[in-house]
Amino acid sequence: MPDPANQDLPDSVLEFRLPDLGEGLTDAELVSWAVEVGDTVELNQTIAEVETAKAVVSLPSPFAGRITELLAEPGDTVAVGAPLIRIEQQRKTGPDDTVRDTGRTSVLVGYGPDHEGVSRRRATPAEPPPDVSRSIGTVDNTTTEPRPATPEPTERVAATPAARKLARELGIDLWFIAGSGPGGAVTADDVRDAVPVSSPRQAERAATAPAPTDPVGGITGPTAREVRTPISGIRKRTATAMLTSARTIPQASAFVTVDCTVSMELLDHLRGTASCAELPLTPLVLVAKAALAALTDFPGINAVWDEAGQEIVTKHSVNLGIAVATDRGLLVPNVKEAQTASLRELAREIDWLADTARAGKATPADLRGGTFTITNIGVFGVDAGVPLVNPGEAAILCLGAIRKRPWVFRDELAVRWVTTLGISFDHRIIDGELASRFLACVAALLEDPLTLLTRL
Structure with a gap:
C-alpha cells in the first residue's frame, strides 16, 4: 500500500x-x-x-x-x-x-531495545586511556579549592549549515559563540558578530546595528541587563525529572562525617604499584566500591516504588549511576551490573562513562536503567549537599570534598583527611534506620578500607 x-x-x-x-x-x-x-x-x-x-x-x-x-x-x-x-x-x-x-526506517544501531539484566561492561583495555582528567568521576576531590571544569569543544554545537560554513571560512570555533537562532542554534549573523571588533567591517557593523530584542521585547544586546536562554534538550528534561522527584517522592536525608585518611593512603599506595599505576583511581571509585559492598548488606536501598502495582521492587543487580556535569546539563550514565565489577573494572568504567557523557556520546542505553546513584559534589569544593532522588530509584549518595581537618584520633588532636557523606532517600521505601545503617556501613568501609579489600 x-x-x-x-x-x-x-x-x-x-x-x-x-x-x-x-x-x-x-x-x-x-x-x-x-x-x-x-x-x-x-x-x-x-x-x-x-x-x-x-x-x-x-x-x-x-x-x-x-x-x-x-x-x-x-x-x-x-x-x-x-x-x-x-x-x-x-x-x-x-x-x-x-x-x-x-x-x-530501522532502529539506529545502539538505540534499540536492550535486554534487562545483560551486562554491557566493556572489555578491560590492554592499555588504559591516556587522558583521565576530564570526567567528574575521575577528578580527585582532595584539594582545598574547587577545580573549575574546562569544557572541551565538540562538533555537537547547534548551528545552521550556513553558520558552519562561514565559521570554517573565518577560522572561528562555534563552541565559543552564543547562538540566537531557534533552540539556541548559532546563525550566520552570530558568526559574523564573533569577528573581532578591530576589523573595520565589524567595527562599522557594531556601531550602526541596533540592539536586538528577545521574543518578549527584552533587550539582549550589549546593553542588556539580563540574558534569556530557551529551556530545551537535556536541561528541559532534567527539570521535568527533578520536578517529578520533588512532587512525587517523599524524601529525607542523613549525613555522616568520615575520617578517610587510611583510604587516601591506600589509594596512594595502589597508584604506586605496577598493576594500578595507570588506572584512574580516585576517591570516587573507592566510595563507589564501598557503596556497592554496603548494598549487598542492605539490599533494600537498591529498590524502587511501583505506584501502579503498589509494590516495593528490590533489584538484584546494581546499575550504578554516576552524576556527570556536562556542557549540555546533568547526565547520569550508569555502570551495568556494577556489583560484579572489580576495583580495576569499576575505575575504568566510571572514567569511560563520564568521558563519554562529557563528549556528548552517551547512548540511551548508557543512561537508562539506573538503580542507585552517586553524585560527587566534592570536586567543586562543596562539603555537603542534599541531592534529589532520581525517579525510578530509592536513594542517592552524595560525596563531599575531602579535606585535611583537625580531628580527634586515638584521643589526640591530629590532622586527618575528612569528608562528609550524605544520602537522600525515598521515605516510602527506606526508613531512617535503614538509611542510617547503610550510610554508617559505607563510612566504616572508608575508615578501614582493609576490610573492603576482602570484597574486591
Missing part, C-alpha cells in the same frame, strides 16, 4: 521520517542540520543531529540522493514517524536497484 504522505511526491523523491530511537521515546528535538537543500548525500551519511530525553543522536541518511527540502528547523520537536527531509533518490540499474520504505 503506498504511503499517503508520499502520494503527491514524484516517484524519485522520498521522505525520511524520524526513526524509532528506542527506549519508548516518542519524539526528539532537532539540534542541527549537517546538510543543506541542494546537497548530494551518500548512503549512511550524517544528515542531522537530534536530542532525545536520553542523548544526542546522529541520524544517517537511509539512501543516497539530492536534498530537495528540509522539513524542520533546529529547535523543533519532531514526533517519531514525522517527516524530516525530502531527498531525490539517485537510482541505479541492476539487481540492487531498490527503494527503501522510509516509513519503516
